[in-house]
Amino acid sequence: MSAFSLGPEQTAWCAELRELAGRRLRPLADRGAPGRVNRPLLAELGRLGLLARLFSAGALDLCLMRESLAQACTEAETALALQGLGAHPVHAHGTPAQRGRWLHRVADGSAVAAFALSEPGAGSDAAALALAAEADGDGWRLTGAKCWISNAPEADFYTVFARTTPGAGARGVTAFLVPADRPGLTGSALEMISPHPIGALDFDAVPVTAADVLGAPDRGFAVAMGTLNLFRPSVGAFAVGMAQAALDATIGHTRRREAFRGRLMDLQAVSHQVAEMALRTEAARLMVYAAAAAHDAGAADVPRRAAMAKLLATETAQYVVDTAVQLHGARALRRGHLLEHLYREVRAPRIYEGASEVQRGIIAKELYATAHEEDR
Numbered sequence: 590m591s592a593f594s595l596g597p598e599q600t601a602w603c604a605e606l607r608e609l610a611g612r613r614l615r616p617l618a619d620r621g622a623p624g625r626v627n628r629p630l631l632a633e634l635g636r637l638g639l640l641a642r643l644f645s646a647g648a649l650d651l652c653l654m655r656e657s658l659a660q661a662c663t664e665a666e667t668a669l670a671l672q673g674l675g676a677h678p679v680h681a682h683g684t685p686a687q688r689g690r691w692l693h694r695v696a697d698g699s700a701v702a703a704f705a706l707s708e709p710g711a712g713s714d715a716a717a718l719a720l721a722a723e724a725d726g727d728g729w730r731l732t733g734a735k736c737w738i739s740n741a742p743e744a745d746f747y748t749v750f751a752r753t754t755p756g757a758g759a760r761g762v763t764a765f766l767v768p769a770d771r772p773g774l775t776g777s778a779l780e781m782i783s784p785h786p787i788g789a790l791d792f793d794a795v796p797v798t799a800a801d802v803l804g805a806p807d808r809g810f811a812v813a814m815g816t817l818n819l820f821r822p823s824v825g826a827f828a829v830g831m832a833q834a835a836l837d838a839t840i841g842h843t844r845r846r847e848a849f850r851g852r853l854m855d856l857q858a859v860s861h862q863v864a865e866m867a868l869r870t871e872a873a874r875l876m877v878y879a880a881a882a883a884h885d886a887g888a889a890d891v892p893r894r895a896a897m898a899k900l901l902a903t904e905t906a907q908y909v910v911d912t913a914v915q916l917h918g919a920r921a922l923r924r925g926h927l928l929e930h931l932y933r934e935v936r937a938p939r940i941y942e943g944a945s946e947v948q949r950g951i952i953a954k955e956l957y958a959t960a961h962e963e964d965r
């Protein structure tokens with residue numbers, strides 16, 4: 590594929606995913622408890638082969654899955670994405686024993702994964718994380734807290750980033766695979782504006798050994814950033830999927846709604862807003878595909894492209910969903926309406942996996958670093 594158009598097989602796969610999301614995943618999502626891990630939904634994602642694809646596909650396929658599922662079932666999209674986020678460090682950096690124990694269960698949906706980086710005192714400034722890994726015999730003891738961890742406290746294992754070298758910033762962080770049943774690990778659920786399985790974790794001298802390390806000691810920050818470079822464009826894809834769903838709903842509504850002896854679509858002030866929504870959604874989509882294609886090609890400028898794609902797509906989706914609400918009028922705000930759901934759902938991606946301001950910081954840093962290299 591070129592970065593600017595999908596091939597016919599990819600287009601057909603996306604259509605199939607949207608259809609499956611509506612027919613097989615939507616009913617399971619509707620039966621799940623809001624804000625809780627939905628294991629039947631995960632099992633179905635496993636049966637459909639989509640979770641296994643997290644480990645065989647590249648960034649572009651991940652984006653196509655997330656965009657397509659988001660258009661018909663955001664809950665299924667999120668369940669898939671969180672399995673990928675939590676398990677990617679195991680897939681990319683795990684030992685044969687870690688991979689053998691967990692990845693097939695992540696792929697069939699029977700084990701739930703989580704990615705535990707954020708802390709009460711370290712969100713955007715992730716390198717300031719303080720969860721202490723103190724040497725104890727052959728291993729370490731983890732003491733401290735994690736916060737805003739998707740799938741916590743119900744996950745079966747956590748990719749946990751902890752400080753092995755105090756005062757060393759990003760260079761003193763180690764990634765550990767911590768099974769949920771380790772002694773001293775407890776957690777509690779948090780309720781969000783849009784139901785999302787998420788919680789806080791408390792570590793009270795949780796024992797870990799060298800066999801639990803993902804990658805190498807003190808090299809865990811690279812594990813976290815590599816995972817985010819893969820997932821950031823796909824957060825953009827999630828946002829594009831929500832924007833497309835809002836746009837489709839708006840085209841349908843403005844074609845049908847009668848007003849001023851015509852339809853809303855006959856008012857140029859309305860139809861031009863719809864055109865603007867479509868324009869911005871398509872621009873965001875192209876940037877997401879280009880960033881994902883660059884990731885799959887091993888391009889050097891992936892951090893900048895991934896940041897740009899996430900930033901543009903999540904901000905665009907916020908605009909598109911807000912405009913869709915406006916053009917639907919009061920009905921969009923009624924509890925249970927698709928746009929009421931999207932209006933709440935679209936907000937968080939501008940904050941997680943690096944807030945929009947953090948993405949601007951990454952873009953600027955990369956631009957100046959490149960200029961510096963060229964000056965040499």
Ligand SMILES: Cc1cc2nc3c(=O)[nH]c(=O)nc-3n(C[C@H](O)[C@H](O)[C@H](O)COP(=O)(O)OP(=O)(O)OC[C@H]3O[C@@H](n4cnc5c(N)ncnc54)[C@H](O)[C@@H]3O)c2cc1C
Binds near residue numbers: 706736738787
């Ligand atoms: C739904 C949801 C799911 C999440 N899931 C996970 C998860 O699975 N795992 C995980 O580890 N974390 C997760 N998080 C946490 C998320 O990654 C953090 O919320 C995010 O990194 C921001 O950290 P913070 O909330 O502490 O905000 P802060 O770091 O306190 O920042 C607050 C605001 O300050 C501004 N700001 C911050 N830094 C800068 C800067 N450098 N320049 C300019 N302005 C800045 C931005 O406006 C930012 O939104 C999730 C969050 C949400 C909402």
